[in-house]
Amino acid sequence: MISQPYQLYVERSDVTKNMARYYAMSIEPNLFGDVSLLRRWGRIGTKGQMRIHHFGREEEAVRLFLNLLLQKRKRGYGPRPSMSM
Numbered sequence: 001m002i003s004q005p006y007q008l009y010v011e012r013s014d015v016t017k018n019m020a021r022y023y024a025m026s027i028e029p030n031l032f033g034d035v036s037l038l039r040r041w042g043r044i045g046t047k048g049q050m051r052i053h054h055f056g057r058e059e060e061a062v063r064l065f066l067n068l069l070l071q072k073r074k075r076g077y078g079p080r081p082s083m084s085m
Helices: 058-074
Strands: 006-014 019-029 035-043 049-055
Touching: 006 058, 019 058, 035 058, 049 058
Parallel strands: none
Antiparallel strands: 006 019, 019 035, 035 049
């Protein structure tokens, strides 16, 4: 069982480069009693790609989750801008 929920959604946009990307991750239990890290990424508004990593222990999944988060933050990904009116 997972001790707490881990979910992330970040975006990176640059109008001058026609760039609009998203990156999403979550840690979830699987049917075999292990833990899976689901990663989804692509251009905003598209289905994108997905990769699933399987782990025997939650700590291993959290370690990869945090490492990937740091990598994405260094590359300019951040929270979705709010839509204020």
